Amino acid sequence: MTTSIHSTVKLQNGVEMPWLGLGVWKVPDEEATSIVQQAIETGYRAVDTAAVYGNEAGVGRGIKASGVARDQIFVTTKVWNADQGYEQSLKAFDESLNKLELDHIDLLLIHWPVKGKYVDTWRALEEIYRKGHARAIGVSNFHQHHLEDIAAISTITPMVNQVEYHPLLAQESLRAYCQSNDIRLTAWSPLMQGNLDIAVLQEIGSKYGKSAAQVVLRWDLQNGVITIPKTSSKGRLIENSNIFDFQLTDEDMGLINALNQNKRFGPDPDNFDF
Numbered sequence: 001m002t003t004s005i006h007s008t009v010k011l012q013n014g015v016e017m018p019w020l021g022l023g024v025w026k027v028p029d030e031e032a033t034s035i036v037q038q039a040i041e042t043g044y045r046a047v048d049t050a051a052v053y054g055n056e057a058g059v060g061r062g063i064k065a066s067g068v069a070r071d072q073i074f075v076t077t078k079v080w081n082a083d084q085g086y087e088q089s090l091k092a093f094d095e096s097l098n099k100l101e102l103d104h105i106d107l108l109l110i111h112w113p114v115k116g117k118y119v120d121t122w123r124a125l126e127e128i129y130r131k132g133h134a135r136a137i138g139v140s141n142f143h144q145h146h147l148e149d150i151a152a153i154s155t156i157t158p159m160v161n162q163v164e165y166h167p168l169l170a171q172e173s174l175r176a177y178c179q180s181n182d183i184r185l186t187a188w189s190p191l192m193q194g195n196l197d198i199a200v201l202q203e204i205g206s207k208y209g210k211s212a213a214q215v216v217l218r219w220d221l222q223n224g225v226i227t228i229p230k231t232s233s234k235g236r237l238i239e240n241s242n243i244f245d246f247q248l249t250d251e252d253m254g255l256i257n258a259l260n261q262n263k264r265f266g267p268d269p270d271n272f273d274f
């Protein structure tokens, strides 16, 4: 049920993950401390970071400063591309834990499907999960064929696939595949990196007294997609969390679905070189 900022979705292993989290890509380490603290004070219970963001330490400090119990906060981090492979991933994960000053992660993801490496990286994530150092494990930027490669060798199915997802990139077939395999989709760049100047979204928003950003985040929830908008502004933290008190009609959902152009703001996972 998506009724409040504290609402969660059950992952395939029973772990509860909040529908809404704060993304902190491009947030400098110092600033991460204050925005994470403010987000938690606002009611957010999930933070999405990554080793490559360089702000895991700041995120960890923000969680501590909030005074909210660790088991009430859902922390996601990711194994970066340069650290992939079995042994390197185990080592990189330890470094993430140290920086965050945590003894476990709630969700650990493979950041991108690095060719020739992601299968071994997945084995490392399974090991971390079995030891109880991550409560859930998953992937990011995986197309269906990458997920099928993992399915062929794994003993654990990824619990989450975090991908670029927004009205201009609706990824319908990937969403259906994930749904039928009990893999929860999470939307990165849900707000199209701030490119919200789209008349249809604004018109729909005006009917509900909501902004284009709120309409898009609500569309995520109604599509069963977890969402992690980034903001460095206290006002927008609040705005982005006020999405649990309205319901888009089927007609409005259809108008938003019709915006899809398969347009990416980030790279295609079949063609990235970092």
Ligand SMILES: NC(=O)c1ccc[n+]([C@@H]2O[C@H](COP(=O)([O-])OP(=O)(O)OC[C@H]3O[C@@H](n4cnc5c(N)ncnc54)[C@H](OP(=O)(O)O)[C@@H]3O)[C@@H](O)[C@H]2O)c1
Binding pocket: 022, 023, 024, 025, 026, 048, 049, 111, 140, 141, 162, 163, 187, 188, 189, 190, 191, 192, 193, 194, 195, 196, 211, 213, 214, 228, 229, 230, 231, 232, 233, 236, 239, 240, 266
């Ligand atoms: N797994 C991956 O490969 C991957 C890739 C990219 C991102 N991510 C994750 O997804 C998170 C979100 O994606 P993102 O950071 O790329 O972009 P985003 O959340 O789509 O958009 C963030 C941008 O929108 C602005 N914004 C936020 N709230 C707004 C509002 N209510 N109205 C108007 N503008 C608003 C922000 O500006 P202000 O800060 O000034 O408010 C910022 O410029 C990241 O932070 C990261 O955690 C993961």
